[in-house]
Amino acid sequence: MDEVKVVVAHSERATLRVGDVFLKVDADQARIDIEVEAMALAPVPTPEVLWRKPPVLAIAAVPGTALGRLGVPSTASPAAWATAGAAIRKLHDAPLPPWPGRGLVELAADLDGECEWLVTNGILPADLVTRNRQVAEAALRPWPPVFTHGDLQNTHVFVDGDEITGIIDWSEAGHGDALFDLATFTLGHEERLGDVVAGYGTAVDLDVIHAWWSLRSLLAVRWLVEHGFDPFAPGCEVDVLRSRL
Template sequence: MDEIEVVVAHRQRVTLRVGDTFLKVDGDPAHHDVEVRAMAMVPVPTPAVLWHRPPVLVISAVPGRALGVLGRPSDASAAAWAAVGACVRRLHDAPVPPWPGTSVDDVRAELDRECAWLLASSVVPADVVRRNREIAEVALRPWTPALVHGDLQITHVFVDDDEVTGVIDWSEAGPGDPMADLATLTLGHEERLDDLLAGYGTDGVDRDVVRAWWSLRSLVASRWLIEHGFDPDAPGCELDVLRARMRDA
């Protein structure tokens, strides 16, 4: 039997790798339902679903390597980033799925809740929270829903020879703001936004909104990361992103 590797393990889900197979266990069966439905409809490379028996989903590994890791510079080429951009554009141009997405009001309520927690916990100085909350407001405008990944972290996109070989972890896919996907992918790698847009194109892209989503995502993700054993204060990660916005002011 192949050695078992624990990829992710926290209170909500566990992912194990056995050879070229990933076994995912999730306490919320809706996550896997969305993931399986999304991978069946998106026009981009995804893992193959081997079997699905809630709460377990088994998928194949995708070839290549992750585009990068949050907290470290990406050594992927500009051409690889452009290929990812073209891939994400195909995703956003695809038909919007029939299940509900996240509304602007939902995002605003979550943002306000998480900012209140950050202020009460003093994880970062209050002026950092308040300044980033001001920046994040730019993202809270009406958007035309597109099919979005919903959690398009740099580690969820795999490339090989400057081509996209797979996009993983689709449990949050659905109708949403395409600028959020672009921001999540470049979070902590802001210098690669131009490379990404070389493939994605600039039609419909608002850089101010992308920058606003950098602040917004960092504000809303920090508590979850802390409570699930991750460190958003590692160099280049979410709290660094928040502090960087202060330097931009």
């Protein structure tokens, strides 16, 4: 061990890397409960749980490198993105976990509240929010629930060459819309959507994917600002919203 590296830290949780071990400190033990159980149930590669002593969870580092990062062009091959699509499909085909996810009514209410906050506080122009709220409407429909990761950013998927070595950060897992996972995974990497869908192996409604891009970005801006992140960085959430105009 040469150093202790802060991977992410904010008021809700922090993740430290100590050698080949990640230490996750979370104020909400329910999130850690879900993360541990989801990793045990998911039929895809996940990190090994080394030990748990609330509020700390220790997991082993997975080999390989992150498939991508929001705001940065991915150097991973089309085959790697397609392989990730196949892994996502395997997760979605698995039996549902025993806990629920976010419901449609709650999601719509959250979206309305965030849109109002963004405009009232002058964070984003009203026309930008209004247009993306209109696009997001296509996601607000009943969906058949599947086992979703819930926060499937491409930086949470690790690859070695074209093979998936691990999928991390399962604290938002639960029942959800398959297209939400696909949209989260391709957010800011629209050019990779075709590769992912090819690997996923079935036709998807691209309008709903686009809707989830808008919806997720609208919901994320306030949280990111309040926790010290920059949604205005090139290629990140605000640029995703602008791309819908």
